[in-house]
Amino acid sequence: MKRITFVTGATSGIGKSLVIELLKKGGVVIGVGRSIAKLNALEAELKALDFTHFFPIQGSLNSHEEVKALVEKTKVLLNDKKWQLTDLCHIAGQVNSKKQRSPDNHELTFQVNHLAVVHLTHQLLPFMVKALSSRIIVISSLSHYRARLDFNNLESLRGYNIMRAYQRSKLYNVLFVKGFSKKYSGIPIFAIDPGLVKTPIGTKQTSKLASFIWRWRSKRGDSPLRSAKHITTILYDPSFNQHSGAYVKHGQIVPANPLIEEAANVDRFWDITLEMLHIQGDFGQ
Numbered sequence: 001m002k003r004i005t006f007v008t009g010a011t012s013g014i015g016k017s018l019v020i021e022l023l024k025k026g027g028v029v030i031g032v033g034r035s036i037a038k039l040n041a042l043e044a045e046l047k048a049l050d051f052t053h054f055f056p057i058q059g060s061l062n063s064h065e066e067v068k069a070l071v072e073k074t075k076v077l078l079n080d081k082k083w084q085l086t087d088l089c090h091i092a093g094q095v096n097s098k099k100q101r102s103p104d105n106h107e108l109t110f111q112v113n114h115l116a117v118v119h120l121t122h123q124l125l126p127f128m129v130k131a132l133s134s135r136i137i138v139i140s141s142l143s144h145y146r147a148r149l150d151f152n153n154l155e156s157l158r159g160y161n162i163m164r165a166y167q168r169s170k171l172y173n174v175l176f177v178k179g180f181s182k183k184y185s186g187i188p189i190f191a192i193d194p195g196l197v198k199t200p201i202g203t204k205q206t207s208k209l210a211s212f213i214w215r216w217r218s219k220r221g222d223s224p225l226r227s228a229k230h231i232t233t234i235l236y237d238p239s240f241n242q243h244s245g246a247y248v249k250h251g252q253i254v255p256a257n258p259l260i261e262e263a264a265n266v267d268r269f270w271d272i273t274l275e276m277l278h279i280q281g282d283f284g285q
């Protein structure tokens with residue numbers, strides 16, 4: 001059976017390398033991108049490499065409506081092909097120099113990096129193969145260790161700065177992974193720490209200064225291919241079946257921020273997130 005993997009952030013950096021790695025392994029990839037031009041270019045590039053199992057879907061994670069529209073397009077494809085998803089890989093992410101609100105009035109980094117991950121997981125879970133060989137991957141970051149958990153200011157609306165909002169969103173990824181693994185045993189879920197990776201992430205929604213600093217800093221980063229290979233190993237290696245909820249750096253399970261170990265933090269954060277998304281009754285089993 002071919003793995004059918006849904007990948008957000010397919011048009012750049014780690015996501016794009018992951019798409020190519022998965023296609024090389026003979027899998028089917030449904031790749032999500034916000035830019036139709038970039039998706040078309042990717043599809044053409046993959047066809048030129050003789051990869052025919054790539055299925056692009058245009059969709060943005062900026063708002064609840066856009067996430068729902070993306071889910072609808074995915075359902076149409078899955079129904080049409082009579083497929084179920086083996087894996088869900090949440091790779092898309094952004095950093096924002098300016099505090100911006102989403103159409104649903106959430107801080108944009110919080111919406112794209114955290115809420116959209118939970119929303120998509122909830123909506124696509126019914127279309128996944130319920131097996132220990134399936135996977136949900138959420139890409140977090142080393143920077144999550146520096147984040148503080150302030151339940152009175154989760155979206156960094158007070159004292160916003162680019163790094164604080166980003167670090168917190170990546171802490172929320174790990175909290176979600178831990179919460180999901182506690183509540184839902186049907187499919188293993190993992191938070192990934194790719195280390196520092198040379199991609200354009202810090203040059204997109206950022207000031208000239210932040211963009212300059214990222215270009216200089218990321219020169220020392222790994223190739224996105226290295227992260228893609230580690231993620232692919234987690235998808236294919238059955239030894240990960242028993243480690244749902246783990247934080248994995250460069251293919252090794254390592255401790256995450258100690259805040260994650262406090263059940264009260266995980267449970268409270270889980271409840272708040274589900275309430276924000278109007279999700280009732282957990283995710284079902």
Ligand SMILES: NC(=O)c1ccc[n+]([C@@H]2O[C@H](COP(=O)([O-])OP(=O)(O)OC[C@H]3O[C@@H](n4cnc5c(N)ncnc54)[C@H](OP(=O)(O)O)[C@@H]3O)[C@@H](O)[C@H]2O)c1
Nearest residue numbers: 009011012013014034060061091092093141196197199201
């Ligand atoms: N690079 C690092 O050192 C590093 C370290 C730790 C964690 N990470 C995480 O790795 C993930 C991938 O980042 P990357 O470094 O590979 O950066 P990247 O090259 O900029 O890739 C980010 C991807 O997310 C997509 N995206 C951004 N905002 C979106 C939105 N609102 N809706 C839909 N798609 C959106 C981008 O689309 P476009 O192609 O249209 O821009 C792009 O495909 C991120 O979650 C990031 O936090 C990166």
